[in-house]
Amino acid sequence: GAGVSQSPSNKVTEKGKDVELRCDPISGHTALYWYRQSLGQGLEFLIYFQGNSAPDKSGLPSDRFSAERTGGSVSTLTIQRTQQEDSAVYLCASSLLMWGRETQYFGPGTRLLVL
Amino acid sequence: AQTVTQSQPEMSVQEAETVTLSCTYDTSESDYYLFWYKQPPSRQMILVIRQEAYKQQNATENRFSVNFQKAAKSFSLKISDSQLGDAAMYFCAYTTYNQGGKLIFGQGTELSVKP
Numbered sequence: 001g002a003g004v005s006q007s008p009s010n011k012v013t014e015k016g017k018d019v020e021l022r023c024d025p026i027s028g029h030t031a032l033y034w035y036r037q038s039l040g041q042g043l044e045f046l047i048y049f050q051g052n053s054a055p056d057k058s059g060l061p062s063d064r065f066s067a068e069r070t071g072g073s074v075s076t077l078t079i080q081r082t083q084q085e086d087s088a089v090y091l092c093a094s095s096l097l098m099w100g101r102e103t104q105y106f107g108p109g110t111r112l113l114v115l
Numbered sequence: 116a117q118t119v120t121q122s123q124p125e126m127s128v129q130e131a132e133t134v135t136l137s138c139t140y141d142t143s144e145s146d147y148y149l150f151w152y153k154q155p156p157s158r159q160m161i162l163v164i165r166q167e168a169y170k171q172q173n174a175t176e177n178r179f180s181v182n183f184q185k186a187a188k189s190f191s192l193k194i195s196d197s198q199l200g201d202a203a204m205y206f207c208a209y210t211t212y213n214q215g216g217k218l219i220f221g222q223g224t225e226l227s228v229k230p
Contacts, residue, residue: 048215101148109159
């Protein structure tokens with residue numbers, strides 16, 4: 001079946017604008033994860049969903065970041081009033097269940113550049 | 116703090132030779148899972164190999180194997196018969212049973228393969 005898909009692949013925006021990043025997980029996967037990959041911080045966890053609920057939002061760097069998941073499928077990560085330090089690759093992953101033993105399958109990421 | 120350390124930012128190997136990538140981690144949990152992911156220039160993170168902490172036997176996947184030393188909190192990756200397609204960034208990561216699958220990543224090791 002299809003893997004995890006993310007859109008857009010690349011996004012260039014101006015400082016202060018809002019952006020929405022989309023993730024389509026593998027069909028049937030109940031757990032969905034967002035990570036951020038940047039030069040200075042490496043790969044860092046942002047948030048995960050089990051179904052439509054987000055038990056752990058501890059990685060969201062500020063209140064400008066929010067995420068939602070609808071229908072237990074598609075997820076959107078929204079960054080409001082973007083800053084230059086938000087420039088990074090945003091990776092989405094999904095797994096069948098939310099347990100640690102489950103393998104996470106990653107999408108190709110969205111590269112965000114804030115000018 | 117839960118951390119993963121990859122002490123080799125860059126490694127190089129001759130085609131058909133063997134290379135070992137190092138990883139150490141720090142957790143107080145007893146039930147956890149370890150992973151090596153590969154990220155080629157396409158940005159797609161691909162699972163290479165995984166190890167459950169409760170298993171004493173080292174995991175093996177074709178040319179990839181690990182040396183898991185639980186007491187030393189060490190989890191190195193050995194790549195045998197290196198191929199040009201193995202060139203990529205390699206990330207070591209772990210999650211614990213009660214973290215919902217949230218992965219903690221190391222900083223990565225960039226592997227180049229010389230023909």
